[in-house]
Amino acid sequence: MLTLYSFGPGANSLKPMLALYEKQLDFKHHMLDPSKFEQHADWFKKINPRAQVPALDHDGKVITESTVICEYLEDAFPDNAHPLRPRDPFAIAQMRVWTKWVDEYFCWCVSTLGWERVIGPMARALSDAEFEEKLKHITIPEQVTKWRNARAGFPKEVLAEEMRKVKLSVARLEQRLSESPWLAGPDYTLADVCNFAIANGMERGFADVVNEAATPNLVGWLKRINERPAAREMFAKVKREDLTPRKAS
Numbered sequence: 001m002l003t004l005y006s007f008g009p010g011a012n013s014l015k016p017m018l019a020l021y022e023k024q025l026d027f028k029h030h031m032l033d034p035s036k037f038e039q040h041a042d043w044f045k046k047i048n049p050r051a052q053v054p055a056l057d058h059d060g061k062v063i064t065e066s067t068v069i070c071e072y073l074e075d076a077f078p079d080n081a082h083p084l085r086p087r088d089p090f091a092i093a094q095m096r097v098w099t100k101w102v103d104e105y106f107c108w109c110v111s112t113l114g115w116e117r118v119i120g121p122m123a124r125a126l127s128d129a130e131f132e133e134k135l136k137h138i139t140i141p142e143q144v145t146k147w148r149n150a151r152a153g154f155p156k157e158v159l160a161e162e163m164r165k166v167k168l169s170v171a172r173l174e175q176r177l178s179e180s181p182w183l184a185g186p187d188y189t190l191a192d193v194c195n196f197a198i199a200n201g202m203e204r205g206f207a208d209v210v211n212e213a214a215t216p217n218l219v220g221w222l223k224r225i226n227e228r229p230a231a232r233e234m235f236a237k238v239k240r241e242d243l244t245p246r247k248a249s
């Protein structure tokens with residue numbers, strides 16, 4: 001029995017969710033509501049003490065870290081007809097260069113700008129007392145700082161630096177996709193799933209950087225993944241997270 005705890009098909013939550021749909025594995029989905037800070041609730045911290053999604057429960061064993069969950073699914077279901085990891089060691093290494101890069105670099109710059117735009121207003125909808133109360137339930141000290149920065153507004157120089165990194169990341173993806181149909185080579189792999197999780201929607205959120213004229217290969221790759229049956233099914237069945245500011249209960 002597989003249960004995925006997630007915010008829905010976006011960002012880090014999208015990685016294992018799309019992998020589950022691609023692999024056509026049956027799973028139960030437990031959607032957490034970030035606007036109610038459910039990821040910080042005591043019941044969920046018993047599942048992931050870091051108070052973050054996604055987390056996967058497989059017959060009572062909990063796996064965390066989005067990319068690790070994806071790799072776990074490959075290991076736990078080796079006979080699955082829909083592999084997302086190549087068999088050739090060199091190809092696996094290429095795939096992991098791209099999953100490492102999204103986890104250590106690309107994800108962070110997009111995330112900070114996303115927090116400024118979306119989490120900031122959500123945090124400002126709370127009173128000072130309510131906000132301080134919420135912070136008490138966060139277990140990662142760096143996340144407390146991030147919530148505070150989002151509420152106050154990140155310093156301008158931080159936002160400029162993160163935008164520089166976003167542009168660099170987009171250029172790297174565009175370059176790679178101009179020479180290869182998929183990031184790790186001829187096959188669609190976890191490299192694509194994990195980078196798609198962060199890049200999907202950038203044509204809207206970062207329209208001046210990701211668009212048909214400036215990044216045709218990246219836009220084409222996003223479209224090809226969105227049109228895969230697994231992605232279509234996932235987006236049809238699971239609604240996106242709702243980060244509209246509202247008072248938390």
Ligand SMILES: N[C@@H](CCC(=O)N[C@@H](CS)C(=O)NCC(=O)O)C(=O)O
Nearest residue numbers: 011012013052053054065066067143
């Ligand atoms: N390294 C972790 C990062 C997980 C993460 O950043 N999760 C975000 C959602 S994309 C989250 O739970 N944020 C809420 C919070 O930190 O309060 C992974 O890849 O799973």
